[in-house]
Amino acid sequence: MLVLRMSEEGHRPDSITIVSILPAVADLGLLRIGMAVHGYVLRAGFEPLVNVSTALLDMYSKCGSVRFARVIFDGMDHRTVVSWNSMIDGYAQSGDAEGAMLIFQKMLDEGVQPTNVTVMGALRACADLGDLERGKFVHKLVDQLKLDSDVSVMNSLISMYSKCKRVDIAADIFKNLQNKTPVSWNAMILGYAQNGCVNEALNAFCEMHSRNIKPDSFTMVSVIPALAELSTPRQAKWIHGLVIRRFLDKNVFVMTALVDMYAKCGTIHTARKLFDMMNERHVITWNAMIDGYGTHGLGKTAVELFKEMKKGTIKPNDITFLCALSACSHSGLVEEGLCFFDSMKKDYGIEPTMDHYGAMVDLLGRAGRLNQAWDFIQKMPIDPGITVYGAMLGACKIHKNVDLGEKAAFEIFKLNPDDGGYHVLLANIYATASMWDKLAKVRTIMEKSGLQKTPGWSLVEIGNEVHSFHSGTTSHPQSRKIYDYLETLVDEIRAAGYVPDTNSIHDVEDDVKVQLLNTHSEKLAIAFGLLNTSTGTPIHIRKNLRVCGDCHNATKYISLVTRREIIVRDMHRFHHFKDGVCSCGDYW
Known part of the structure; x- marks a missing residue:
């Protein structure tokens, strides 16, 4: 470093030298050297100089020591707008968005006029918090300060509104933005x-x-x-x-x-x-690959890759463990999942989040260990959330357990979810157990609350076009052809051994139940794909909900009689159907 050479030649660094070298120290993240420079500043009596103190707090902020930066900030007799900006940015960079907003508000209260850098820091904090109201307040400030011609500020507004779930406002800003970069x-x-x-x-x-x-x-x-x-x-x-x-x-x-x-x-x-x-490879690279194997039902391969990762220099993070637990859940690898969960805190010091607890309940529940799953929930060190009880309810649906299903649903309804899917799950549990009075009560609650089941849809790409199907779709140009072909196809798979599963449909005659099953969106998409592709071509289907039991069974038979590979991606995982078998092994 030139500053060392300067000292060796007998020249004493002055305040200008310090202000020049601290940004370089900050950019390189050299905290120890920065602290040594700070020591020199104290000995030389430069700390009262506002530019030196600002450079120090900026250095500490960029080196991840926001606490030290705040001590310097609070000790300053005079602050420039750059001092405020550095402190706001320091909190934002460290992940303390609320701290950044508190400093921003303090700045406004003290009458310091924000600059473009100030509002960009505040907008980033609002984005991280998902705080739309404070974001709108900063937007008004942008207009008042006439910063709406600053493209960097407008870019920050686009990002803030997008993260606050108002992409429509972001799009309007983008549309009217001159000189887009x-x-x-x-x-x-x-x-x-x-x-x-x-x-x-x-x-x-x-x-x-x-x-x-x-x-x-x-x-x-x-x-x-x-x-x-x-x-x-x-x-x-x-x-x-x-x-x-x-x-x-x-x-x-x-x-x-x-x-x-x-x-x-x-x-x-x-x-x-x-x-x-x-x-x-970054940790997110390993996470993507492990998660990919998990969603494709290749749990053992996911576990092997996770073990390989642990041997290397890149350490797993909380997301890695979540991906590994999910992979174990989808493949019934209960013991492996239990070991991973224990290893999180013991070997890596990672505290489980609500998602990890939900994954564990899903792991135990899918495997039929419902009592163990419920006991796990009761012993959680944090209050269980909707994802945890939702996993329990889903497992009770799979294994037809009314008692624990009711308990899980009761806890979910206390948390007041907006999603009507949980009510539908409970209704299906009652229907399977022929508990019609309780089923009627759930439907009445849904009607009074205005809750509805999410409509199912399926997508299939043919050529350069993506075709969308909803259950009972008749608007597609090939609808008549699709339904005629599907009728023939159902006859073929019935001859091969397919039996319609009508347990999830109630209040209609048996022949109508079968008819309704045959209009499910994935069956329509599969029929369309078969009609419009050549023999031997795999068909890729995208579905927004979990594949129902009847469609899963029917698709196995369709792959058998048509000798086609059918790949279905539902909301949780992939199903590769080929020669009458699904890659999930009927465990989904």
Whole structure:
């Protein structure tokens, strides 16, 4: 360092020297050297100088020592707006968004006028908190300060509204924004993707591409997850090709997104090939691959990969354990899951979150250990949330346990969920047990509360088009053809041994029950796919809900009689149907 050479040559660093070297120390994260410089500042009597103190608090903030930064900040007799900005940014960078907002409010209370840097720090804090009201307050401040022509500020507004679930406002800001930068496009594409607006994200990406604005790694990391949600292999290959042409195939985060995308598009083997080709892997790379194996029902492979990861230098985090527990749950690997859960805190010092507890209940419940699962819930060190009781209720539905199902549902309803799906689960438990009076009560509660079951839909991509089907759809141009073919197909699979499961349908005659089953969205999508693709072509279906028992059984028989591979991605996992067998082993 030049400053050491300066000292060796007998020159005493002055305050200007200190202010010059501290930003370099901050950028490199050299806390120990920063503390040594701080010691020199105290000995030299430079601490009362506002520029020196500001540089010190900025250094401590960027080196992750916000507590020390705050001590310096509180001890300053005079503060510039840069001092306030550094403190706000320090809290925001450290993950203490509430702390950042408190400093921001204190700044306003003391009459210090914010700059563009100030409001960007405050907007980031609002985004992290998901605090729409305070975000709107900062937006008004932006207008008052006439910062609406600052593209960086407007980009921060786009990100804030997107994270606060108001992507519609973000889109309006983006639409009216003059002189959009690549960061603007990235913020909008990511905003759409984060809010489940997959088509809008892809449309924005295509428009960006058409305007010859070159995508960077941030663009790709934003748009690739949107493609993953569509679960269409053709578009996955297209975006992969674009990554290669843009020379971004060495970027660890872009490649991780591709691994995750291929896994979510049903091509788990391609995901593993990319994983193995990567020279550098981040913890999220391992998480994506482990989770991919879990959702494809390859629990043992997921466990093997997790064990391989633990031998390396990259340590598993809380998400890694969640992915491993989920993989064990989907494959019935109870003992392995129990070991992983114990290892979290004992070996890695990771405190389980509500999601981990939910995964454990799911693991035990799916395996039929309902009493053990309920006992696990009773002994939790934190109050169980909806996800925990929801996992218990789902397990009770699978194993037809009315008593524990009622207990779990009662706890869920006390937490007042907006999702009517939990009421439907309880209703199905009662129906299976022929408890019609209780079933009627649940339906009455749903009607009075205005709760409804989420409508089911299925997607299938043929050529360059994605076709959507809802249960009982008649609006599709090929509807008549689809229903005629489906009628013939059902006759064929019945001859092969298929028996309709009508247990989940009530209050109608048996022949109507069968008719209703045959209009489920995934059956319509599968029939359409079979009609419009050549023999031997695999069919990829995307479904928004869990595959029902009847459709799962029917699809096994359809794969047998048509000799087609049918890949269904539901809300939880993948089902690979081939030759009358499903990859999940009927354990889902």
